[in-house]
Amino acid sequence: MVNYKALLSEIQEVYLTDTAPWVIGFSGGKDSTTVLQMVFYALSALSREKLSKEIHVLFNDTLVENPAMVKYVDKQLEEIKAAGKTELFKHNPELFSVVKVTPKLEDTFWVNLIGKGYPSPNRWFRWCTERIKINPTSNYILNTVNRYGHAIIVLGTRKAESPNRSAAMNNYNNGERFRKHTLPNAFVYAPIANLYDNEVWAYLLQVPNPWGGSNRKLLALYKNACSGGECPFIIETGAQSCGKSRFGCWVCTVVDRDKSMENFIDNGDRWMEELLTFRNWLYEIRQQRYQHVPSRLESKVKFGPFLLKTRYEILGKLLEMQEHLSVELITLREVDYIRDFLKEESEGRVEKGMKEFLFELPTGKQVATLSDFNILQTPRKRLGPMSLKQAKLIKSQSVSSDYTQSTRVMYHEV
Numbered sequence: 001m002v003n004y005k006a007l008l009s010e011i012q013e014v015y016l017t018d019t020a021p022w023v024i025g026f027s028g029g030k031d032s033t034t035v036l037q038m039v040f041y042a043l044s045a046l047s048r049e050k051l052s053k054e055i056h057v058l059f060n061d062t063l064v065e066n067p068a069m070v071k072y073v074d075k076q077l078e079e080i081k082a083a084g085k086t087e088l089f090k091h092n093p094e095l096f097s098v099v100k101v102t103p104k105l106e107d108t109f110w111v112n113l114i115g116k117g118y119p120s121p122n123r124w125f126r127w128c129t130e131r132i133k134i135n136p137t138s139n140y141i142l143n144t145v146n147r148y149g150h151a152i153i154v155l156g157t158r159k160a161e162s163p164n165r166s167a168a169m170n171n172y173n174n175g176e177r178f179r180k181h182t183l184p185n186a187f188v189y190a191p192i193a194n195l196y197d198n199e200v201w202a203y204l205l206q207v208p209n210p211w212g213g214s215n216r217k218l219l220a221l222y223k224n225a226c227s228g229g230e231c232p233f234i235i236e237t238g239a240q241s242c243g244k245s246r247f248g249c250w251v252c253t254v255v256d257r258d259k260s261m262e263n264f265i266d267n268g269d270r271w272m273e274e275l276l277t278f279r280n281w282l283y284e285i286r287q288q289r290y291q292h293v294p295s296r297l298e299s300k301v302k303f304g305p306f307l308l309k310t311r312y313e314i315l316g317k318l319l320e321m322q323e324h325l326s327v328e329l330i331t332l333r334e335v336d337y338i339r340d341f342l343k344e345e346s347e348g349r350v351e352k353g354m355k356e357f358l359f360e361l362p363t364g365k366q367v368a369t370l371s372d373f374n375i376l377q378t379p380r381k382r383l384g385p386m387s388l389k390q391a392k393l394i395k396s397q398s399v400s401s402d403y404t405q406s407t408r409v410m411y412h413e414v
């Protein structure tokens, strides 16, 4: 039996412990809604004098959010902002902010897939999570840390979400309320870490939503989706659940089937059929070798970039669908940026859209690496057994230092 009163007292105590601002990760799902709701109730019981440190409610918009969620979340964010500024922090509205972060233009899903030709992501080459989920939130947290010296990230992560999540949380379990985040001077506080699914729902359905939102509507959204896990607020690499989530990106090809979207359709959202067909097509063309880089590069490359004509085709279909459905699926800025990319490449001003770098490995073997996959900054475990750390760069125009640091690269033998 959960002692909600004790949980609220703990939240109050933690809030009053120091002066570090709170960055509350909000995804619109049940867990982050629960945490934010509890924070509202806990803080509203404190005196105004004690409510003196900042609260930032942070939502990460990947720009490829499931359209069924976009409307719902936007409304939630407006209501949270209004309630936070005019009620909870009425005495000093500046202390409460709701922030939506988006990926940088050069990092968006479409710019990478269509503009640069990255193959649709899969389990082994999941290039998107870092760019569209982790980096925007990390940058925001880093800026907050730079301004205040430190920050507390408040998350709705729970051990019961999955065995992986539980193991990860137990790894950090040092008996303290905070765990150190990988970002410097940032700490994570997970108030509902020990709650089970049914306890979260019981709380949401019994306790009124303090910003006037409808938790029953949230439940209906969940009912319309499948029985997968919720899309968590992801702030670190290695998050296992990204791509297997209920309300993740509608374009996600990391999963074989998007059961969530299938369920939305089965439950009446028939207009999503077009989205699903398109997503399935992105999944299929990834497996079709003729959609990828020329054959001379194929010997050892498992997933080369998409061909220019394939990328034009993706853009054409996407724009057609956007017009037909009257739902924004790609922004105008992205379209302009992508068109510049494609134009430069078709005019031969960019070599196949990708650069090639020639390396000599310590063994003496020469390998060529492909492209613009050179901006991977984090070593990955899964793809490519080869590390270029000790390799000698023998031919290229220029190479970013991130590239030579990367242990995950696309390469072929020469």
Ligand code: SF4
Pocket (backbone or CB within 6 Å): 121, 126, 128, 129, 132, 133, 242, 243, 244, 248, 249, 251, 252, 253, 254
């Ligand atoms: S949900 Fe899928 S497409 Fe979106 S960031 Fe995660 S892996 Fe990439």
